[in-house]
Amino acid sequence: MSSETAWPEVLVRMVDGPGHAISLRGTIRSRNGRHQPGNFGGWAIMGDQARPQFTGNFSRARETVHHVWRTGPKVRVEDSDGHPVLISDGNRSWSVTRGALPVEGSASAVRFEGNGTYLLDWRSATEFTNTGYRDPVGAVEHATFLGRPAWTFELAPAHLDPHTVHLVVDAETGIVLQQRYDAVDAVDEWTEFAVDEPLDNALFEWTGPVLSAEEEAARERTEQEDERARRRQWFRTHVTDQPLTTTVQVDLDVQWVHTYNDDTGAFEASLGGDHFIGGSLARRPRSSEPWNLRWGGDVHRWSTTDFDWQISLHDFTLSPDRLRQLQTRLHPGEPATHYTAG
Template sequence: MAKVESIPWVQVLVQMVHGPDFSIRGIVRSVDQDNRPRNKVGWTTIGNQVPPTLAGGGVDATEIRVWRDGMRVRIEEPDGTVVLLCDGTTCWRFRPNRDLPLAAPVETLQFRGNGTDLLARRPAAHWVGDDFTHPVGQIATTLFLDRPAWTFELAPPPHKSHPMQMVVDQATGLVLQQRSDGAGLVEEWVELTVGEVFDDALFVWNGAADSAEDERRRQLAEHHDRRAQRLDWFRTHVTAEPLQVAVVADVNVDYVHTFDEHTGAFEASLGRQMITGSLARRPRSSQPWELRWAGPVHRWSTADFDWAVALHDTELPVESLATLQTRLHPGVPVLDPSDGI
């Protein structure tokens, strides 16, 4: 039974962030309100980066068996099927219906899904902001798995409905249980042993493996091949003609970043949807005008001002530029740009 005491939040927070660290072994349970496995995640290697190794991802079970000693990790399904090994240098992710595990550097390891985040110590940056970072009410002491622990509730951020309840081990700062009673979600240790010495062989894979970088390149090549095949189909069965059309775009001023009451100079952002851009003016001058905008910059002058506009990721047709100039200064003729702008 929990006992309410006057325990400073900073004491709990320091223990959660800084430890001490011990080796841990046990069983983690993770379920939703219907007692189904929660946070089942996968991965993708499409893109320019080596994908993270997702510990616990794809495990279709409410419990996993885990070992961790520093960056050495072993995760198994309840029947003993290995999900992930990490020897402190390399991680091997074992995938259903694949003969070989996927090997990736330890730096790519992330604890996500199936309760594996209970294996990771949360850094100080995690506790900045309002996303379940502030306790509500007092902190109580309790026993959890026969270990002295603190229990408390964290306030939800404005966009979430229910608070989070947590139980934290006093000796290690390890999160023993986190749950949302309102949402019916629970992640918790159901068995836990702290401080054992593990055999190195528990964390090592000596067989063949696929490289995460090779798989990323292979999937990227397959992605490009599929894209080219589908474009070829369209050109063959629909049309190979270029599809260039004029588009009416809303490029109203969205935000005025700077303005000067005395000179009339300003700089603003245009548009809010697919097409965006920048617009600025200054008193007419022959001095250089460094705008550092993306995209082609169109510049012109009137008797009183220098003007500049740019649309991001698209070109502004001559006819559209003329329409824009008329809207900005109706009846005022456009002069040749000032020297240097």
């Protein structure tokens, strides 16, 4: 079968499936290597958008296994130990994290992403029609996978993807049974795949206690504030607990310590206050290596015996006297010398 004649048929089946009303049951294995997309990700919401509920738990393990059930909009995903990751009855969905109450949301918030679980869903037409995306490489061949008739073929790299991807598509359902990147030893695949089995509705129900999406958002905000406070305390313990102010009382208090290292004492932090737009402060062990943080604003660099320092302020300029005053707060008793690294 040539790719010119078979590709449209395969594409239609991958996108439309057999009406999407069939039931699916099986196991999905993901060996993510260094490349496989859909295993890691983040998200953002705007306005009144629903909080997404992901079918994968985004584990960073080299290999993961998930047990899955789906019939129409109803979905259940469990990890390899049988702990639920996501359940949906077609109207509501419950995202489950071990050791925490499930978060309840709308079924419309379900996203088939994480650890290869995108294989539970049919593909979007835009995935193959966007300019610069993949085209078949060579012939679309008949194959057998998990004892089922299938098509197998390769797709050319996308404009942002340097690697060829190999797909095996179930001929009956249009579900991708295997997607792999041989160049980086990455594969997502069904290792067990059953179609049109009767599935108990109890699989898609959660009757225990839950958190609402609003309650979960409030919990996350509390966690973020606690983490912010912990990092600020690190700064006070390892750098200085003195208020970082100049003679004009511009508040340069540390708002967030982005990175720090207990072994070297290096850190990067954001500065700010009620009447100050903001800035950045960093230090590293003294070195002759370049240290270009690409900060804008009013940037100053200097060194002490053990460290290189750098500060950047926005909409505010430090005079030499103000800079010396700040240096005295940061490292009292240690004179600042001219920064000599590249």
